[in-house]
Amino acid sequence: MPDGGSKPLVVESGFMNKLKSFFITCIFSKILNFLDKAWKLAVSEPKMVFHCLKVGLALSFVSFFYYMRPLYDGVGGNAMWAVMTVVVVFEYTAGATLCKCVNRVMGTFLAGGLGIGVHWVATQSGPKFEPIILGISVFILAFSATFSRFIPSIKARFDYGAAIFILTFCLVTVSGYRVEKLFELAHERLATIAIGTSICILISLLLFPVWAGTELHLLICNNLEKLADSLHGCVEDYFEIEKNDNDEKEDEEMINKKLNGYKCVLNSKATEETMANFARWEPAHGNFNFRHPWKQYIKVGALMRSCAYCIESLNGCVDQEIQAPEVLKEQFREVCMKLSSECSNVLKELAFTMKTMTKSLKVDIMVADMNFAVQDLHNTLKTIPILPSATITKSLGIPLVQVLPIATTISLLTELTSRIEELADALNQLAIMADFSDVEDEDKGMFEEEGHHNIIISNGNSQDNEIIKKTIQN
Amino acid sequence: MPDGGSKPLVVESGFMNKLKSFFITCIFSKILNFLDKAWKLAVSEPKMVFHCLKVGLALSFVSFFYYMRPLYDGVGGNAMWAVMTVVVVFEYTAGATLCKCVNRVMGTFLAGGLGIGVHWVATQSGPKFEPIILGISVFILAFSATFSRFIPSIKARFDYGAAIFILTFCLVTVSGYRVEKLFELAHERLATIAIGTSICILISLLLFPVWAGTELHLLICNNLEKLADSLHGCVEDYFEIEKNDNDEKEDEEMINKKLNGYKCVLNSKATEETMANFARWEPAHGNFNFRHPWKQYIKVGALMRSCAYCIESLNGCVDQEIQAPEVLKEQFREVCMKLSSECSNVLKELAFTMKTMTKSLKVDIMVADMNFAVQDLHNTLKTIPILPSATITKSLGIPLVQVLPIATTISLLTELTSRIEELADALNQLAIMADFSDVEDEDKGMFEEEGHHNIIISNGNSQDNEIIKKTIQN
Numbered sequence: 022m023p024d025g026g027s028k029p030l031v032v033e034s035g036f037m038n039k040l041k042s043f044f045i046t047c048i049f050s051k052i053l054n055f056l057d058k059a060w061k062l063a064v065s066e067p068k069m070v071f072h073c074l075k076v077g078l079a080l081s082f083v084s085f086f087y088y089m090r091p092l093y094d095g096v097g098g099n100a101m102w103a104v105m106t107v108v109v110v111f112e113y114t115a116g117a118t119l120c121k122c123v124n125r126v127m128g129t130f131l132a133g134g135l136g137i138g139v140h141w142v143a144t145q146s147g148p149k150f151e152p153i154i155l156g157i158s159v160f161i162l163a164f165s166a167t168f169s170r171f172i173p174s175i176k177a178r179f180d181y182g183a184a185i186f187i188l189t190f191c192l193v194t195v196s197g198y199r200v201e202k203l204f205e206l207a208h209e210r211l212a213t214i215a216i217g218t219s220i221c222i223l224i225s226l227l228l229f230p231v232w233a234g235t236e237l238h239l240l241i242c243n244n245l246e247k248l249a250d251s252l253h254g255c256v257e258d259y260f261e262i263e264k265n266d267n268d269e270k271e272d273e274e275m276i277n278k279k280l281n282g283y284k285c286v287l288n289s290k291a292t293e294e295t296m297a298n299f300a301r302w303e304p305a306h307g308n309f310n311f312r313h314p315w316k317q318y319i320k321v322g323a324l325m326r327s328c329a330y331c332i333e334s335l336n337g338c339v340d341q342e343i344q345a346p347e348v349l350k351e352q353f354r355e356v357c358m359k360l361s362s363e364c365s366n367v368l369k370e371l372a373f374t375m376k377t378m379t380k381s382l383k384v385d386i387m388v389a390d391m392n393f394a395v396q397d398l399h400n401t402l403k404t405i406p407i408l409p410s411a412t413i414t415k416s417l418g419i420p421l422v423q424v425l426p427i428a429t430t431i432s433l434l435t436e437l438t439s440r441i442e443e444l445a446d447a448l449n450q451l452a453i454m455a456d457f458s459d460v461e462d463e464d465k466g467m468f469e470e471e472g473h474h475n476i477i478i479s480n481g482n483s484q485d486n487e488i489i490k491k492t493i494q495n
Numbered sequence: 496m497p498d499g500g501s502k503p504l505v506v507e508s509g510f511m512n513k514l515k516s517f518f519i520t521c522i523f524s525k526i527l528n529f530l531d532k533a534w535k536l537a538v539s540e541p542k543m544v545f546h547c548l549k550v551g552l553a554l555s556f557v558s559f560f561y562y563m564r565p566l567y568d569g570v571g572g573n574a575m576w577a578v579m580t581v582v583v584v585f586e587y588t589a590g591a592t593l594c595k596c597v598n599r600v601m602g603t604f605l606a607g608g609l610g611i612g613v614h615w616v617a618t619q620s621g622p623k624f625e626p627i628i629l630g631i632s633v634f635i636l637a638f639s640a641t642f643s644r645f646i647p648s649i650k651a652r653f654d655y656g657a658a659i660f661i662l663t664f665c666l667v668t669v670s671g672y673r674v675e676k677l678f679e680l681a682h683e684r685l686a687t688i689a690i691g692t693s694i695c696i697l698i699s700l701l702l703f704p705v706w707a708g709t710e711l712h713l714l715i716c717n718n719l720e721k722l723a724d725s726l727h728g729c730v731e732d733y734f735e736i737e738k739n740d741n742d743e744k745e746d747e748e749m750i751n752k753k754l755n756g757y758k759c760v761l762n763s764k765a766t767e768e769t770m771a772n773f774a775r776w777e778p779a780h781g782n783f784n785f786r787h788p789w790k791q792y793i794k795v796g797a798l799m800r801s802c803a804y805c806i807e808s809l810n811g812c813v814d815q816e817i818q819a820p821e822v823l824k825e826q827f828r829e830v831c832m833k834l835s836s837e838c839s840n841v842l843k844e845l846a847f848t849m850k851t852m853t854k855s856l857k858v859d860i861m862v863a864d865m866n867f868a869v870q871d872l873h874n875t876l877k878t879i880p881i882l883p884s885a886t887i888t889k890s891l892g893i894p895l896v897q898v899l900p901i902a903t904t905i906s907l908l909t910e911l912t913s914r915i916e917e918l919a920d921a922l923n924q925l926a927i928m929a930d931f932s933d934v935e936d937e938d939k940g941m942f943e944e945e946g947h948h949n950i951i952i953s954n955g956n957s958q959d960n961e962i963i964k965k966t967i968q969n
Contacts, residue, residue: 055646058646058648059642059643059646062645062646063642066645069642069645070642072641073637073638073639073641073642074638076637076638076641076661077633077634077635077637077638077641078634080633080634080637080661080665081630081631081633081634081637084629084630084633084665084668084669085626085630087669088626088629088630088669089626101666101670104662104665104666104669105662105666108658108661108662108665109658109662152559152562152563155558155562156555156558156559156562159551159554159555159558160551160552160554160555161551163547163550163551163554163555164547164548164550164551165547167546167547167550167551168533168537168543168544168547169533171536171540171543171547172529172532172533172536184582184583187550187554187582188578188579188582188583191554191558191578191582192575192578192579194558195558195561195562195578196575287804288764290762290765291764291765327807330761330804330807330808331808331811333801333804333808334804334805334807334808334907334910337805337910338906338910402899422873422876422877424898424902425876425902425905425906425909426906428898428899428902428903428906429902429903429906429907431899432812432899432900432902432903433808433903435899436808436811436812
């Protein structure tokens, strides 16, 4: 038995080896996969890489500062708070960093003052009541600060501040009993936080700053273009417009990406709201003033989503089983294509005015054109009568069931038109509120050229965004 | 001149007083308004109040623990870390708290180990290279940890861990040089974090726990009901169904709330994803096992949103200017109402099976009924022919333009039906994956009664949710 026991052991160790090598390859391929993903992300979003470099820089700087004596000599072991502040406060956008900095300083200051006050009251009331008063005050303030974080208006702007408030209050009230150097502690904490936040603010704002406002502005521009592309592509798909040779060369994937662009718009609510919240903290930069109407961007975003819902339903129509007969489609092809191209022209013009931050002279005319196209479509409709009685033999007509898809397409296009008009109004209002510049006369000449829209259409990629962003910022 | 100067001064002080009182009333009314909002929130969401009480309790407890010596005697001034851990880690749901606790412990452990290693290498390489090695290591690790936070899979699960990793690494490497008691520091930091996290986990999980999983489950149930109500209300609105006396008594606001319920579904993506992420950290509770298929909930949520998009477009139809002539509406009223009530029956049945976590015997039959209703609708359609030629005089028929709204309604309802069917499939799959219990024979009898749906309909309020939640948990 003890001899025979060796064989299963060999088998087992062989099995274990296989298992080991299996796990190693598994882990290895997972790591490779992960690195590949990370690399792709880094290539597609160089701004993120810059952000990471900035964080590394800020931390190395504050560490050196601590390590090389000046910080340590000033505030001693509490210098750690400066390092901690940098880690916690440094965010991707300048607005978010500023928001956290202000929250951290305000929360610390308020809680420090209140903590010292409560501590004074507690010490005055004798050693018996002291722990009770401290305990109750911690409970009450922790309760109310935590609750305030649920209130939307506080949550949006002071969520982090409330957390820091509780933290500092606890530190000050509780440690006050032990450390016996309350003011010194409060002073050191404030000083180190001030050092940490100033390093963050300086590096975040001066070194390739990522402005939440600019990001939001670009997001809206890109989403407008995505809507235009999706809408046009969707209607083209429905009427099976033959692509010309040039288009055929376009990657299938690229076309699909364009068609599905509206899906980004559907899911952009949270991002827009966060960005708008942070943008309000940012100082004036580029063409954006301190009181830029960021709230209007949220309205614009909501109207864009309502357009995207329409496009979603339109897409549903394209995929439906029952399709309109060719005769009927033929009759509406031209007017529908005209309308959809007018719609996407309006959207592209809106995107262009947003990108260049100018008041467009053409949008109103284009909206009117769009409405004319709707009228044309409805006039075409009026030429086709429908008999509601069942007495007429079917051979004479097409059953209504086959008219459904085209009727829905027309109806949704009409609905979409009115939503785009609302969107144009909201964007006009934004242009007035943000005091966009008027188009200069020279440019006006250029804008009236026929080639204008081709220029806009090619603006969809991120390289152009960079160029336009630079023009915005200068 | 110096005498005459007194008059404007009086005027000014009068003006200042007015300004003062104006500001005081302004601030006072703002505070009252804020308190009113907070009170309403507290009344509508008692769970949030419980959460705040729990945070207060946890903080008071850890403060007392520190204050009353045992914690202080053990780890000295670093006991502060325990207080800090509680403030930072205690979240609303048990899953979020667990996720943060695990992240904090893992991040601290990894970074502590790595930090000690790097520190050892640095000290071995002589005093000249030491600061350089430390600085470079801080830079590289801060860079890579910050970058990893941008990768979606890391962001969803280990975002906080990465932040803590950077923090601890900086603390250990940099302070190692000063404090000279590196292992002690690392040990104390781990010990205090362990104390803080255990208090959080105990209080969060044992005292009225709010499970992210249960919340997600209830969110899906409520959203299903909201979809059912919105859909039915919208189609009723379109066909201007007379409300009976009982309904008239219902508050106008209530009806509007029901109609607009689908809007909650449109915007629930972010919440669902966050909840599902946290739910994966939770231990088995109630009917939810550790490996409950939370990912499937995200799929279900996406399908529900696609239904909501359809309802959004349907609502657009209701508000359109051009309406179908009464004759035509009359012809479709019955079949459309039948279809919409079949659809909302399916949705309500799905909500019921989710709430009771049972495999429904009726859903398949109901889906079949729904499809029959679609067929009925299409049969009705087929009885109405349409003549595509413009040669027939208009007096004989209704122009197609007037048919648009009803055609769109029908088309969207058809589209919605197929989306609801997909949703039912996804929920069936969920029931299989999560091993929902079969309905017992006794219950089956009850379910087959006619009054069944009335029971379900009344389940929409939060009180019932509580009851059902309790049955889920027991």
